[in-house]
Amino acid sequence: MLFSLVFSTLIDIIMNVQITHNTAKNGIEMLFSKPIENELLLFLEKLGFKHAFNNKLKWYADFHPPYVKFANSLESNTDWKSIPLHTSFEPTYDNADNLKFCITEINVKKDDTVIMGEYLIFENYKRVATIIAERFAKETFGHYVDSIVILPRNYKTRAQRLLRKNKVIEVDEKGSFVPFQLSDSLSEIAEEVSKNRVSINLENVSINNEASKFVASGILENETDFQKLLLLEVIDKLASIEIDTNGNCKDIIQNLTTEIEEASAIGIDSIRREKISQIIRLYKDWFNDLDSSCKTSVAITMRPLLNIMNEKLSFNSCAVSLHFETHKIQNVLVPIYVQEVFHNGMIPKEQIATLKPKFPYLFETNNLTFDKLSAFQLFELSQLEDHIENGINISRIRLNNYWQDNSSKIFKEIDYPIDKQYPYVSLSHGYIHVYTLEEILVKDNKLCNWLHLLQNYRPIADLSFGIDIINKKINKLSEQLTELKKGESLINMPYQENVSERKAIEKDIASLFSSKQVIERFIEQSLTKQLHEDNFVDSDNEYAKLDVPEFNRDSFVAGISLIYSKHKKPTEAQIEDFSKKFHVLNDEVLQESIELSAIAFFRNGYNHLREEFLVGAMSHFWRNLQYERSFASDKEQYEHSHILPLPIAMMIGKYIQSSKITSIYDPTAGSGHLLVGLETKKVHANEVSELKRTSLDFLRFKNITSYNPLEPTPKEMHKSFDAVICNPPNMISNITTNQKDDIIDKYIENKHFLNHYLRQKAYIIALALLNLKNDGKAVIVLDGHIIFDEEGRIKYYRGFLNWLYKYYCVRDIINLDSFILSKDTTKTQKKMLVLIEGRKENPRYDTPTKENQPHLANVVGSLDKLWERFKTNQIPMIDIIIKQLKIANKQYEK
Numbered sequence: 062m063l064f065s066l067v068f069s070t071l072i073d074i075i076m077n078v079q080i081t082h083n084t085a086k087n088g089i090e091m092l093f094s095k096p097i098e099n100e101l102l103l104f105l106e107k108l109g110f111k112h113a114f115n116n117k118l119k120w121y122a123d124f125h126p127p128y129v130k131f132a133n134s135l136e137s138n139t140d141w142k143s144i145p146l147h148t149s150f151e152p153t154y155d156n157a158d159n160l161k162f163c164i165t166e167i168n169v170k171k172d173d174t175v176i177m178g179e180y181l182i183f184e185n186y187k188r189v190a191t192i193i194a195e196r197f198a199k200e201t202f203g204h205y206v207d208s209i210v211i212l213p214r215n216y217k218t219r220a221q222r223l224l225r226k227n228k229v230i231e232v233d234e235k236g237s238f239v240p241f242q243l244s245d246s247l248s249e250i251a252e253e254v255s256k257n258r259v260s261i262n263l264e265n266v267s268i269n270n271e272a273s274k275f276v277a278s279g280i281l282e283n284e285t286d287f288q289k290l291l292l293l294e295v296i297d298k299l300a301s302i303e304i305d306t307n308g309n310c311k312d313i314i315q316n317l318t319t320e321i322e323e324a325s326a327i328g329i330d331s332i333r334r335e336k337i338s339q340i341i342r343l344y345k346d347w348f349n350d351l352d353s354s355c356k357t358s359v360a361i362t363m364r365p366l367l368n369i370m371n372e373k374l375s376f377n378s379c380a381v382s383l384h385f386e387t388h389k390i391q392n393v394l395v396p397i398y399v400q401e402v403f404h405n406g407m408i409p410k411e412q413i414a415t416l417k418p419k420f421p422y423l424f425e426t427n428n429l430t431f432d433k434l435s436a437f438q439l440f441e442l443s444q445l446e447d448h449i450e451n452g453i454n455i456s457r458i459r460l461n462n463y464w465q466d467n468s469s470k471i472f473k474e475i476d477y478p479i480d481k482q483y484p485y486v487s488l489s490h491g492y493i494h495v496y497t498l499e500e501i502l503v504k505d506n507k508l509c510n511w512l513h514l515l516q517n518y519r520p521i522a523d524l525s526f527g528i529d530i531i532n533k534k535i536n537k538l539s540e541q542l543t544e545l546k547k548g549e550s551l552i553n554m555p556y557q558e559n560v561s562e563r564k565a566i567e568k569d570i571a572s573l574f575s576s577k578q579v580i581e582r583f584i585e586q587s588l589t590k591q592l593h594e595d596n597f598v599d600s601d602n603e604y605a606k607l608d609v610p611e612f613n614r615d616s617f618v619a620g621i622s623l624i625y626s627k628h629k630k631p632t633e634a635q636i637e638d639f640s641k642k643f644h645v646l647n648d649e650v651l652q653e654s655i656e657l658s659a660i661a662f663f664r665n666g667y668n669h670l671r672e673e674f675l676v677g678a679m680s681h682f683w684r685n686l687q688y689e690r691s692f693a694s695d696k697e698q699y700e701h702s703h704i705l706p707l708p709i710a711m712m713i714g715k716y717i718q719s720s721k722i723t724s725i726y727d728p729t730a731g732s733g734h735l736l737v738g739l740e741t742k743k744v745h746a747n748e749v750s751e752l753k754r755t756s757l758d759f760l761r762f763k764n765i766t767s768y769n770p771l772e773p774t775p776k777e778m779h780k781s782f783d784a785v786i787c788n789p790p791n792m793i794s795n796i797t798t799n800q801k802d803d804i805i806d807k808y809i810e811n812k813h814f815l816n817h818y819l820r821q822k823a824y825i826i827a828l829a830l831l832n833l834k835n836d837g838k839a840v841i842v843l844d845g846h847i848i849f850d851e852e853g854r855i856k857y858y859r860g861f862l863n864w865l866y867k868y869y870c871v872r873d874i875i876n877l878d879s880f881i882l883s884k885d886t887t888k889t890q891k892k893m894l895v896l897i898e899g900r901k902e903n904p905r906y907d908t909p910t911k912e913n914q915p916h917l918a919n920v921v922g923s924l925d926k927l928w929e930r931f932k933t934n935q936i937p938m939i940d941i942i943i944k945q946l947k948i949a950n951k952q953y954e955k
């Protein structure tokens with residue numbers, strides 16, 4: 062065995078490959094003297110070797126026992142196909158406890174009967190374990206092999222059970238598999254294969270599977286199987302990430318892992334690709350629910366799956382919190398495909414050497430090749446304090462100039478704001494030092510100003526939240542300053558120290574106010590620009606035509622939004638001033654415009670806010686900032702009393718919204734309150750009021766109609782929507798009782814039972830649900846709460862709910878307390894949200910009772926608890942239960 066950094070010329074001539082132990086990178090390197098055959102190249106990739114960035118003859122891998130043994134055997138063996146692969150660890154319970162294993166499921170098919178065998182391999186590199194399992198299966202079961210699956214390393218109990226049964230695949234020193242006792246049915250097949258082995262051409266051993274065939278090297282011929290290998294690698298990496306996570310993030314990763322495991326077990330390419338597409342849709346839906354600590358790790362792990370399906374996320378940066386030894390910085394943007402180690406800015410030269418094994422591409426580039434790196438890799442490279450001293454032949458000035466010349470293009474690729482006035486926060490001081498991009502680039506007249514920016518600053522993710530953070534810091538420091546000016550601090554602290562401490566705090570407070578002004582100036586600049594563009598309303602749209610064209614609705618809304626953006630509540634004087642300035646027609650239009658301003662700002666400001674800040678920020682806006690419309694009469698107030706607060710509407714939108722949902726119908730859309738959390742292009746908004754339709758058009762809803770919600774929609778709309786949301790208003794019926802009965806008889810199931818029970822709101826809901834697809838989602842709003850009578854039955858709305866539970870899959874009913882429905886504590890309101898997940902294939906009565914679902918009578922009294930209830934209902938409970946039952950059944954059969 063030879064590990065040396067320098068080989069003699071004689072050896073170089075004799076050998077086809079040089080093997081080097083790179084101690085700096087703790088890796089094994091192979092340098093071939095000439096291009097290698099394609100079959101060996103594929104095998105090396107499958108095994109886990111990678112070729113160098115700028116040298117296709119140079120291959121490297123971790124300094125891992127199977128790689129080391131294979132490389133050294135390759136150096137001295139001309140027949141690489143005969144080189145055995147050995148496992149890294151001994152078959153012991155300690156190694157099982159420490160996850161030093163993989164489990165493989167090998168399915169053998171004979172006479173249309175599939176027999177599954179489960180085996181343990183004491184190898185923690187999944188690529189190595191995969192090839193060992195394939196070679197074992199081919200040698201033992203030959204052409205009867207149907208499929209092979211490598212499971213993640215988190216099945217510790219299962220591994221211990223297999224070890225007790227001695228179901229362990231081992232390779233001895235000679236490269237032969239160590240025999241162990243198979244089940245009777247598998248033993249018969251193995252004996253048959255062993256007897257006929259002489260007549261089998263090993264280079265054409267086939268798996269009884271349409272998806273793939275083996276060749277002698279253990280490489281799978283069909284590309285699908287390389288795809289499977291990729292899936293298994295993604296599973297392994299997700300399992301590693303999961304170890305360091307908890308809560309919701311852990312649940313999401315576990316669900317993703319389960320879905321990908323199912324995909325890896327599918328042998329037919331078209332079906333597998335369909336499953337991967339479904340996984341990607343789930344991943345996109347769940348991404349924003351991940352904790353900031355694992356977002357980029359999961360994104361980098363999942364990226365290969367997106368690539369093979371030609372899919373992309375709609376963003377290339379995400380909001381995270383950065384942790385330092387002395388402080389923490391919330392709400393900053395980092396590029397999504399940049400490894401976490403590069404998030405916190407400049408990496409000192411003494412730490413750079415530790416990065417070499419994990420990021421070889423950064424250390425193999427030079428002045429002539431660094432422009433070939435991706436935008437994300439270039440961002441990583443730019444975080445290194447020194448290049449030349451660490452063996453990277455790159456000039457800092459040249460790298461800085463490249464950023465300067467290509468900043469617009471690269472910033473666009475990594476989703477970084479390039480506006481010169483955009484606020485960036487200092488990594489060393491946090492929000493105490495916030496500057497514009499322009500200020501940073503000219504600050505101190507630095508030679509490498511772009512590298513200085515990249516190593517020391519990050520853009521603020523959500524500007525409104527940034528102001529919130531600064532306000533909290535100012536309040537906290539102000540309290541500390543007050544304490545220093547009175548009481549025990551004056552007695553227990555030396556005077557000079559007290560004065561020094563006070564000056565430091567006063568300086569920080571002044572800096573925070575300055576930082577806040579930087580953010581507010583940018584927001585004001587953006588909204589002022591919006592005010593003058595006057596491009597909110599499309600004059601060609603029939604609903605945009607107002608009676609008096611002088612009314613400038615978009616300017617009114619932009620003006621109110623500007624006040625909201627400064628975290629202030631509009632005053633009555635400001636409303637009156639805007640009303641005169643922008644020629645508001647009458648009080649009805651004024652009140653509608655006030656409502657519209659809140660909806661527009663709320664939708665733009667809170668729709669993409671991170672989950673950990675979402676509920677608190679929405680609640681603060683609703684309770685402290687939102688200007689409430691006034692009503693000319695009690696009748697008018699009654700007609701609007703059904704409207705839900707914007708935070709609840711946003712939660713409904715986030716519950717409904719997903720990549721699978723492409724069409725949403727609201728039969729009584731009003732001004733768009735309930736649609737605030739939904740994509741406008743997906744929504745069909747129906748509203749009878751012409752004034753409210755102008756609001757919907759202003760909000761850019763593409764499909765706006767004016768059907769009567771008391772009559773059925775056109776037949777082509779029936780069962781055509783992925784989702785329906787419905788919060789019927791308090792409206793006067795414009796159809797007769799006989800007309801209503803005729804409609805029920807014609808369009809609604811169980812008509813005779815329902816005629817007596819259907820109140821007007823329930824009637825509107827029943828008609829709205831005609832438009833829901835059989836597997837669609839719905840959220841409907843009813844007055845009142847679920848209350849059980851003395852017999853444990855639902856007391857109110859019983860007839861309608863009996864009908865609803867018979868024909869629809871009701872997921873949950875959530876009672877809402879007055880506290881989260883109204884800011885007026887003197888008023889009592891009761892509402893409930895009914896969550897529906899599709900129609901029942903076989904209608905049956907299963908209305909809940911107090912005995913089987915007592916929780917339905919619980920009342921949700923806070924927005925935080927309501928959000929948790931929605932998140933609980935997003936989990937595919939039935940699917941999970943079915944999977945658990947299948948797993949349990951499989952284990953029972955064993």
